[in-house]
Amino acid sequence: MLEPAQAPGHDRPAAPRSAVRAKRVLVVGGTNFDIIVRTERLPEEHEKLRGGACSALPGGSAANTALGLARQGCAVRLVSAVGDDTLGRVCLDDLRAGGVDTSLVRTDTTARTGMAIVFSSATGKRMMTFAGADRDAAVAAVTAEAVCDVDHVHVVGEPTPPLTRVVALARQHDRSVSVEWNGRDMSALARGSAALNLMNADEARRLPEASPHDTAATAQRYAESLAGEVIVTLGPDGALWASPGRRPVHVPVRPVEPVDRTGGGDAFNAGVLAGWLSGAPTEECLRRGLESALHVITKIGAHP
Template sequence: MSGVVTATRPGPVPGSGKVLVLGGTNFDVIVRAERFPEEHEKVRGNAYTALPGGSAANTALGLARQGCDVRLVSAVGDDALGRLCLDDLGAGGVDTSLVRVDAATRTSMAIVLSSGTGKRMMTFPGADRDAAFDAVAEADVRDVDHVHFVGEPTAPLARVVGLARRYGRSVSIEWNGRDMSGLAAGPGLNLMNVDEAARLPGADPDDAAATARRYARQLSGNVILTLGADGALWAGPSGEVVHEPTRAVDPVDRTGGGDAFDAGVVAGWLLGEPPSACLRRGLTAALHVITKIGAHP
């Protein structure tokens, strides 16, 4: 796969880097084992960690590490885990003034079983993100250059995306296994992994590039797929595809790898870099995360 792709504009002014990130914040408990247990089987883990996580929170931290000015819109409970999450984000340079602290519920949690090459996850919903999205004002959107989001395509999230489009802010969407077509039409970045893309309506499960091209044309935007050990590809709406390879590694834990990739790609996009450079930036960030346990540096 090759060709010259011009990233679809209008987009951010090169060099701008104020980003509003919307989505989940939770506390992760990650257990590392050589393989997953069978029914009624006990498998001994060889490492574990417990630390703040969540796709949006991880991406916000990744963007801050890339040098962006980041403000997170999310929700946590008024509990010890919520305070740990907020402290972690603040220490990482993320503005948490739009994170809602809900006194009536707990912070969301994720339990992750990781085998290095694969993972299984169980999530426990907590604080209401939609209430945080509802509180986003027009001024909050006008104050940034770019809006990135991950989550269910709910009405409160759609409202913020609509504001971003109205005020000419560029948009990136982590599809995260969902069909986000209803919110994704127009210039911007649509991020997903190859397995998620293969499950989309009308996808060609044997041809990731064809699926990416189809959705890029359909959305009039850019579609970026991670391909695991094969790197990543970028499809523009005019049909060209750029493929960027990655170096082979033995992953320790894949948790947060996609979030780090998203942060690298978005940061490159905000700097005005071409698709190949954006992909390299994202792949480098992902490699840094998946070669250790937990999504933090």
């Protein structure tokens, strides 16, 4: 059994299951190793450009969110995959040191650990990824017992049959679900199953039914069509929360000078989810997410 960590509770009648105790979360998605280079621009052809700083550390959206949730007081089990190599062992050691249960992380003896190379500046980032170990086998191995042993399931990644099956198990056993859209249209997976849908403003603008230049209208439209919550980060403008039948809630963020945006969205997700699972009001959940993100983006290579 997954033992719950200790975390402060909040009283709210609409909170998910068992709001009086700390929550147990199953996080499903990718783990990789990040190499982050701080630069003001990308190099030209044959140019050797000197970066301002460099960081190499474990990453991946699901792994980052799992660590963030553990640091927010949740008991977290990660479903993912790494290669049978040094980088994979570094990633697993980092997760375990951060309080994440890695018993459902598959070590693939036929592939290397995934990697991401990030070129980061104060105004944005560019990323190249290497998929590495295939996590579908780990996701396919998730049992109904593993889902029943948690309160909430958070998923990241393409809506493959194994991931769709895990979400279906969560619905079948009355567990709440959150979906990180991560640049994809996850409507097929989220509709009727996801309590929380998390994305950033750039991702929202690229959705098929997006309203040009009106992120709040886009979020509201998807909240209504999905019958779920849609939460969007707005960069320096904070974040908003859209619910079916209600006006979107907007929370601003204190101004900072970003150093590296890598992992900021994952940290935001962890803060929001931890707040929501504890029964905190919507505005407080957004504030927790924004403060968690600020902790990450004001450093280079910072963990959530």
